[in-house]
Amino acid sequence: MKYAFLIIGVIIFRFTSFSQWKQNEFVIGTFADPRMSYDNNNITDSLSFTKAKNAYINLLTGPQYYWETRDFRGMDRTLKMAEKFDMKLLVIDSRMRIIDSSFNEDTAMKIISHFKSLNSKAFAGYYIFGEALEKYTSQIIRWTDFFKKSDPDHIVYNYLRPRIAFKSDGDYEHYVDIFASNKSTDVLAYDDYPFSKNGSIHNSYFYNLDVISKKAGSKPFWFYVLANSTPYYSDPTEYQLDFSAFCPIAYGAKGIIYFTYETIPDKYNLKYGDAIIDKNGNPTKKYAVVKKINQYISQIVGPVIMNSTRTGTFHNSTKSENETINASSILTANFLTIDNPDILVGAFKSKTSPTRYLLLVSKKNDTLPVVNMSLKGNFTQSLKLYPRMNELKGSIDPKSVQAKLSSGRTSFTINNFLPGEAILFSY
Secondary structure, three states, X not given: OOOOOOOOOOOOEXXXXXXXXXXXXXXXXXXXXXXXXXXXXXHHHHHHHHHHHXXXXXXXXXXXXXXXXXXXXXXXXXXXXXXXXXXXXXXXXXXXXXXXXXXXXXXXXXXXXXXXXOOOOOEEEEEEEEOOOHHHHHXXXXXXXXHHHHOOOOEEEEEEOOHHHOOOHHHHHHHHHHHHOOOOOOOEEEOOOOEOOOOOEOOOXXXXXXXXXXHHOOOOEEEEEEOOOXXXXXXXXXXXXXXXXXXXXXXXXXXXXXXXXXXXXXXXXXXXXXXXXXXXXXXXXXXXXXXXXXXXXXXXXXXXXXOEXXXXXXXXXXXEOOEEOOHHHEXXXXXXXXXXXXXXXXXXXXXXXXXXXXXXXXXXXXXXXXXXXXXEOOOOOOOEEOOOHHHOOOOOOOXXXXXXXXXXXXXXXXXXXXXXXXXXXXX
16 A cells, blocks of 8 residues: 555543543554445344454455445444444544544534434544645644544554654654544554565665654554555565564564455456455465464463563664664664674563563565574573464463573574564563
8 A cells, every 4th residue: 555545443442531541452454444245234234243363353444345335334234243243433424524624513413413323333433534635734633632622531542654754754753743642542553564665674664663663653554555456565475464464563562463364356447466365255375374373473472462561672783775774773782682683673671470471573585494592680580481472273372482591691492484574472
């Protein structure tokens, strides 16, 4: 995608006041939601939603491309189906033209009143806008504030553009600050697809993650993973899907949205390729890859991230593909040493116990046969490894790691570290 649409995500929310919203579950969401039938066929619709549920999707973001109604009729039906499958939905409405001068408070209140009156367990909130241009920020914030004040129990969502859409770092950080500092902003979300057509990673990807994770502060942040080819991006490989999913989580992200879940029809002339579900409603080869990623997030990584505080994210070299990493983000021997320069490390601490976590992500598009690590301190008895993504069968409990203590450091090894893979340790 190239600065036209994006995605949104939220899941189980609770507000304690107008300005405070709490996310309780890691978001795994879709843009271009599971299709609904033209003829209100419950069997067909259930099959469509079953595919999403089996892929561990828990949030839908509103857009329908195979049944074009986006007003009450479309959203009401989608809400009923989402509730049946224990999913959440961010609603959209054809009248919600936030940057249009014709949009007014009476219209907004009709939309709010309608969806609140349904008392649907699937109703998560309102999708307001995507990839906001700088010139529209005041209007977007105005309407976000209005929706939030009128219905504080539901999220009012918009997502931001990435650094590569701006002339300078300063311009971008000013833009992010506008939304991050707004009381009605419950979550910072943005799209930034790392891989160019030739497969290289662009030169501001990790800078962008660092900026969003820091400026989000106590707010959660969500990110988007490209799941189809576009005029600007090639069809993502398994490595690229893994990399794009796990690097942001190492920075503390609490939501992932796939752009797109359903393949957008040719009639929109966007020239997007097949996504996770093809034009005929069937899973593509990416479905199995995404399902595996989502299962790992849902069962292993997500619960840890949601119940921990990020203490840092570190690279093992100042050079990461085309990007120079800031020295403050480089791994030091005072914490952890790794004998491979292509490992990203997310460090987390449990909110309820002394337990700490390491989420390691391989940035390399090659299998690393052996990776040796040394953690400062004696953790030979407490160091544990969670099931790896390709081993999720049966128990999801972590198991003790074979480790050695030498000179006050705990040494251990990872074998066959796969391209883009994430591996979780506790200690």
